[in-house]
Amino acid sequence: MSTTWTFRRRAAVLLLTALATSGTATISTAQADAPSIGMIKDYAARLVFDTVLGAADAQPLLVQNGRRVGWAKIEPWRDAFLMDAARLAAGHILARIYSESGYPPLGLGRGANWWWVDKRGAGGRWRSIVYSEALKGGKITLFDSLVSHPDYMWGQSIARFVAVDSTIMMWHGIQHGCVPSGPLPLAYFRLERADPFGTTR
Numbered sequence: 001m002s003t004t005w006t007f008r009r010r011a012a013v014l015l016l017t018a019l020a021t022s023g024t025a026t027i028s029t030a031q032a033d034a035p036s037i038g039m040i041k042d043y044a045a046r047l048v049f050d051t052v053l054g055a056a057d058a059q060p061l062l063v064q065n066g067r068r069v070g071w072a073k074i075e076p077w078r079d080a081f082l083m084d085a086a087r088l089a090a091g092h093i094l095a096r097i098y099s100e101s102g103y104p105p106l107g108l109g110r111g112a113n114w115w116w117v118d119k120r121g122a123g124g125r126w127r128s129i130v131y132s133e134a135l136k137g138g139k140i141t142l143f144d145s146l147v148s149h150p151d152y153m154w155g156q157s158i159a160r161f162v163a164v165d166s167t168i169m170m171w172h173g174i175q176h177g178c179v180p181s182g183p184l185p186l187a188y189f190r191l192e193r194a195d196p197f198g199t200t201r
Helices: 003-018 037-044 085-089 186-191
Strands: 025-028 057-064 067-076 092-099 111-118 126-132 137-143 159-164 167-174 177-180
Touching: 037 092, 037 111, 057 159, 067 159, 067 167, 085 092, 085 111, 092 167, 111 167, 159 186
Parallel strands: none
Antiparallel strands: 025 137, 057 067, 067 092, 092 111, 111 126, 126 137, 159 167, 167 177
16 A cells, blocks of 8 residues: 555544534644644645646635625645545545635635545535634535536546535536535536526527
8 A cells, every 4th residue: 555545544534533523513623633734734745736727716705895805726636536436435635725815604714725525424424624724623514415427537637616606615526526515506407407598589
């Protein structure tokens, strides 16, 4: 077994034993049994993230006085598009996010953040965890399923911010599917159709 995989499994064990298993929660790295931001940073340092816009995405996440402000950039882990759902279920960092300001709906703090996904939530649900270096903790969001595209293969890793109702979610492609940072509304699946709106004649 490679050093990278060994480290990932050990990191996953430490991480998963420290996290809550229901709902959306904020955990503190001050807890004795919780993984430190340092451990997450060390793990992330072993990965390569794509910083080029197009693969990465940058969007203002806040609205103040009618103007969009508070830029954030999400950078995908370069090899995520090769990873299938079974491997992701064990736990992995999908992306690095740099944020100009905090964004509570995603658990982002100013500066560096990391997005981890696994399938260790209550009832075997998927779990999205955003770790913030500035906030010294992580925000957990549970969701039921990934988006499956069994006949489709991405040519590279891509990460996006996606507007959902009045908030912003994160999205990342993996092998034969994609990963949301939380439950998706029905409108998302309508937009996945070839002709989501049609033309009135």
